[in-house]
Amino acid sequence: MILNGIHHIAIICADYARSKSFYTDVLGLRVIREVYREERDSYKLDLAIGDHYIIELFSFPDPPARVSRPEAQGLxxxxxxxxxxxxxxxxxxxxxxxxxxxxxxxxxxxxxxxxxxxxxxxxxxxxxx
Structure with missing residues (x-):
């Protein structure tokens, strides 16, 4: 198998409006598309840095918190x-x-x-x- 690169990173957020503002207004990522998926009560926001599609920002109702510090396993x-x-x-x-x-x-x-x-x-x- 030959990997050609990383296609995207998926992030699930707790507060969609707050995270959308952070990634677009603060970090300056560009919105490619925004979709509301009614069956999942979930938004999916595709973001780019320059011309490169890079992040999928998801919202889900009441997502569980993920341990990230101190040095937990995972990403x-x-x-x-x-x-x-x-x-x-x-x-x-x-x-x-x-x-x-x-x-x-x-x-x-x-x-x-x-x-x-x-x-x-x-x-x-x-x-x-």
Whole structure:
């Protein structure tokens, strides 16, 4: 089998309007399509970074919380590549998003930081130069 890349990441949120605003207004992802699935009482929002379809944001009635910290098994975090991490952190801070201090990976010498979406999903900014 040959994998050609990652097609998308699916995220289930607790508050659809709040998460939609976070991913579109705060992070700047572009809406490709939004569908309400009546039979599931669920929204599905397809989001893109640039021209790349990347995230499916779902709402479901009363989804159970998922353990994410401390270091629980499963998907650890979602990382977004940025060209200038200091500028990106300033933009997030101006929008009320709290980030951890910028750190440097000792193996790659690349800078990174973490923050959370409205449901506490760990997100990372990774300076890819």
């Amino acid at each position: 650890r975090h979602l990382a977004f590549a940025v060209s200038d991490i200091a500028t990106a952190v300033k933009e997030l801070t101006a929008k009320g998003v709290v980030t951890e201090p910028i750190r440097t990976d000792p193996h790659t010498n690349q800078r990174f930081t973490f923050f959370a979406d409205p449901d506490g999903l760990p997100l990372e900014l990774y300076e890819a130069v």
